[in-house]
Amino acid sequence: MANQEVENSYEFDASKKLDMYGGILGGLIPLFVLIGILVWLSVAERGGTQAFWAGGWLAIVAGLLFAKNKFEYCQAVLRGLGDKNGIVIVTAWLFAGVFGQLMVAGGLVEGLLWFGMEAGATGAIFVLVSFLAAMMFSLGTGTSTGTVLAIMPVLYPAGIFLGANPAMLGATILAGAAFGDNLAPVSDTTIVSAFTQEATMKDVVRSRAPLSLTAAALAVIPIMIFGGGGTVSNLPEITATVDPRGLLMLASFAVVVVLALKGRHIVESLIWGNICAAIIAMLTGKMVPSVLFHIPAQRGESTGLIEKGISGVTGAIIFALLVLAVTQILVESGVMNSILKWAEKTIAKTVRQAELSIIFVTIIASIPIAANAPAELLVGPSFVKPIGKKFNLAPARRANLMDCAVCSMFFTLPWHICVIVWYGAMSSAAQAFNLPLPSIWTALMNPYNWTLLAVLFFSVFTGWNRKYETPAASKNSVQA
Numbered sequence: 001m002a003n004q005e006v007e008n009s010y011e012f013d014a015s016k017k018l019d020m021y022g023g024i025l026g027g028l029i030p031l032f033v034l035i036g037i038l039v040w041l042s043v044a045e046r047g048g049t050q051a052f053w054a055g056g057w058l059a060i061v062a063g064l065l066f067a068k069n070k071f072e073y074c075q076a077v078l079r080g081l082g083d084k085n086g087i088v089i090v091t092a093w094l095f096a097g098v099f100g101q102l103m104v105a106g107g108l109v110e111g112l113l114w115f116g117m118e119a120g121a122t123g124a125i126f127v128l129v130s131f132l133a134a135m136m137f138s139l140g141t142g143t144s145t146g147t148v149l150a151i152m153p154v155l156y157p158a159g160i161f162l163g164a165n166p167a168m169l170g171a172t173i174l175a176g177a178a179f180g181d182n183l184a185p186v187s188d189t190t191i192v193s194a195f196t197q198e199a200t201m202k203d204v205v206r207s208r209a210p211l212s213l214t215a216a217a218l219a220v221i222p223i224m225i226f227g228g229g230g231t232v233s234n235l236p237e238i239t240a241t242v243d244p245r246g247l248l249m250l251a252s253f254a255v256v257v258v259l260a261l262k263g264r265h266i267v268e269s270l271i272w273g274n275i276c277a278a279i280i281a282m283l284t285g286k287m288v289p290s291v292l293f294h295i296p297a298q299r300g301e302s303t304g305l306i307e308k309g310i311s312g313v314t315g316a317i318i319f320a321l322l323v324l325a326v327t328q329i330l331v332e333s334g335v336m337n338s339i340l341k342w343a344e345k346t347i348a349k350t351v352r353q354a355e356l357s358i359i360f361v362t363i364i365a366s367i368p369i370a371a372n373a374p375a376e377l378l379v380g381p382s383f384v385k386p387i388g389k390k391f392n393l394a395p396a397r398r399a400n401l402m403d404c405a406v407c408s409m410f411f412t413l414p415w416h417i418c419v420i421v422w423y424g425a426m427s428s429a430a431q432a433f434n435l436p437l438p439s440i441w442t443a444l445m446n447p448y449n450w451t452l453l454a455v456l457f458f459s460v461f462t463g464w465n466r467k468y469e470t471p472a473a474s475k476n477s478v479q480a
Helices: 002-009 024-043 053-066 070-081 084-105 108-118 123-141 144-161 166-183 188-196 201-226 244-261 266-283 305-332 335-346 351-366 372-390 395-406 417-432 440-445 447-462
Strands: none
Touching: 024 053, 024 305, 024 335, 053 070, 053 305, 070 305, 084 108, 084 123, 084 144, 084 188, 084 244, 084 266, 084 305, 108 123, 108 144, 108 244, 123 144, 123 166, 123 201, 123 244, 144 166, 144 417, 166 188, 166 201, 166 417, 166 440, 166 447, 188 201, 188 305, 188 372, 188 395, 201 244, 201 395, 201 447, 244 266, 305 335, 305 372, 335 372, 351 372, 351 395, 351 447, 372 395, 395 447, 417 440
């Protein structure tokens, strides 16, 4: 009986409310503390998932001081940490982190650099090739920061010497990195958006592809118009390893995508993708089994690539758990219910207005926070999901609205992690070859993110790509 009581204490009773001193204002204290610290760190250019741990920890501590029932508050925190969707996200991240490391170890970078260097393009054509290379790398690895770090040191100086516009070239490489972050099944934002909305990866990828690919196609227009104009000069000796065999690693990415589109669980899809990537890397001679896992010579040393991949996502996982705990407090204290009721009465009376509110709330949440996946974790379960369900929007539609929104303005603002890393990589490449260095505000020229935002608004106002949770929902929902 005692065990049963303990087990039931972890279940959230929607009929009960977590009472806070100060009412709704008291319930908002954890959110204020969290956002305040994240903004502070981000503006000071000290943002990062690990740096954000303190914000989540202090937010939970501050909330406890305003809780009338401390025991129930702690139970709410534990329910947030044990959220079923959060567990799926964490598990998927573990395998996605290793997958990204395998893709790099298998020579994907070298393969894409070979493609870019062998294309023989100049001016705007080279900028377009750089866009495609960044798109493929970010799709394969799911990391925007990893993409700019891997590709920028070679493609930026090569492009300048081949007549590319420096500002447009830099912004276009960032745009390609954003594309994969938006669409790749192994991207943290894709995983978070899918599972916070209880959507299958199959539905998310299938329905998001038309939005992302249309935006990418439209981004080609400004790239071709503004990408050239420079002077073609002799290409200096650029230190880089190029190897076409690395392109074979894209086959493992195809395995993940195909299995996800067939409805396999994302964790299973990632496991098979990891296995495929490891086999290809070893068959091409890019990796030996000991790189994947080995017993270190001394204690404290790395056991291999698996450990490196997992450690690379540990910071994101811990911060995600802290955000889920804070979100659960907002839900159980009635804060989110009050916000939703206000939204339904004022700004979300129709399907179209509901979708616009999802876009704007997500963008607003992403502006002060230096990482985009935490922004999704903050608004996904507490705002996007309930208001989307109110208007019978399909889980994949809710996920796509949120993910496309969080991958729009986020990649244009200079205090966000990826933009900071992007500019640092571009600065290093420019200094190494004494090349012109555009301002960090060049990120605002990112063509993909503006076209993605335009496609998103077009979809909302026309109803294109909109799906409902049930077949009858489109008839019974409030008119757009």
